[in-house]
Amino acid sequence: MDPTVLVAGETLVDFLPATETPLADTDEFSRQPGGAPANVAVRLAQLDRRPWFWTRVGADPFGDFLADALADRGVPERFVERDPDAETTLAFVSGDPEEGPRFTFYRDGTADTRFESGRVPDETLADVEWVVVGSVLLASSPSREAIHDLVERANEAGCTVVFDLNARPELWHDADFESEVRRLLPAVDVLKTSHEDLEPAGFDGSTIDAVAPRLHELGPHTVFLTLGEAGAAAAATDDAPWGPEEAVHEGYAVDAVDTTGAGDAFTAGVVDALAAGERSLAAVLDRGNAVAAASTTRAGGMAELPDPDSVL
Template identity: 30%
Template sequence: MLKDSVTFGEAMVMFVAGQPGPLKDIDTFIRRLAGAEVNVAVGLSRLGLSSGWISRLGEDAFGNYIAEYLAREQVDIHGITHDSRYPTGFQLKSKVLEGDPQVQYFRKGSAASSLGEADVDSGYLTGFRHLHMTGIPPALTKSTRAFAYAAMETMKGAGRSVSFDPNLRPSLWSSKEEMRAVINDLACRADWVLPGIEEGEFLTGSRDPQKIADFYLNQGVSLVAVKLGPEGAYFRTPNEEGTVQGFKVKKVVDTVGAGDGFATGLIAGLLRGLSITEAIRQGNAIGSIAVQSVGDHDGYPTKEELKAYLHYHLTGVRTR
């Protein structure tokens, strides 16, 4: 029997500042785990789906921490390899009272950035019915880009579905033109494309959600969901479209991880046979939960917690 969803990328140990202020002035940090793809892998596992993650880690304390952390979260780690030649990356993240935090990466020459096409294990990949990808691995190195293309080709060739979140990181690319070209090329090969509104404007030249969606639908994508921040998300397929309202929150603690939370809810919903509207509502809900916690995926809910959150926000009645 096929497992549910697999993803790949770079995970880093994240040190979150213990108090607000410039990173250079911080004396104490709290250890967490970061990485867009790992956020989704953990999120799906918490929702009760069988989830896998592929990467390369260093044979070091950080690498061991990441593997053990994911195993505790019941993420399948058989796609992980360890390499003594390269280290595991890490990052520092500031604590903010509002707005986006400052993040400094220490990832150049990391073990994950050495992944290449030869590392694609088609037997492992095709043991899952869905692949989730982001635009981060293609930006790291030429070899990780080759891995991304080969992984997508393998899954599409096996008749599996593929979701793609642009997750733009301009600092990792040689130019904005290259970033736009590669990201759009990969997106147009996917089944479900999940850009944010600003990403969509950069990638397609329009800020109109419908035009962003049409850009990808016209090239064969089956579903485009444009994230609109607190307003929710717009979706369009060849046969239907709509806007699903977001969830109001009292206080935004940290915006990092919201987009991955959205992807988690959407993927889980569609793999479980929910309607697109219901799946996107789940995505909006997890995104709103994510911004209320410090870690990238610390606040991601279990299946039961998500059900209770949706019930309360839709009815105003809390469940025990």
């Protein structure tokens, strides 16, 4: 059976420091596959909901590494593109405990800035029910236009569009983050975000009651707001198949080893629950938080879930 979910976005290589030191003082790194949409696609595959994943990496050794990583984790290769004229994006993560995680990207003209409109055919969009996109590709042209084209055609095909908002100010050189986010929101059905990601887009407020009404006015009928260790909240209008409803979930306490990609795991859990037909936002939040919590018990944004049955 062909997938009913399509995820679109970047796949990149994360270089994680072996010690908690600034990049200038770090000599050893571990290489890990990364990229928020890639993490979402892999988590969906681990939850037995294999998605199509439209991504673009270079025809270089790092692209080989990422293509193999996706295939090894059950992601179909059909829309995993190899760009013969561009390199794969790299990200180096700072381990400075005083500053918290910081990313240094090597992404000037790399493969994931070169998505081309129309690469996902209308026939595929007619067959899938859910299209999940991130915000990083909106920072660069022509990938920006490719994502808008995909979302527009997904709307026409009757797909539910999920927007996973991930603010990376250091990547926005030739476009305005707030303008591009607000440009896409009218075509979005479900928005997953956090206070930290909303603030650069001009939305103040750290509670679902403070931000959801303004976001609903711009397009999304459902908003999921992650709250870190406090869990997550959601609000839906009567335009949603599962609305109107509001819900809050306090999350699960676990012995976390690595929180990398926990938000992406939450997104995957939410999409999996909704795609399975769950219509209770409380239950959807429970599912998203369970997958996110399980993902933190092993290192890496794509590490195998310790016990998939515990979150099924």
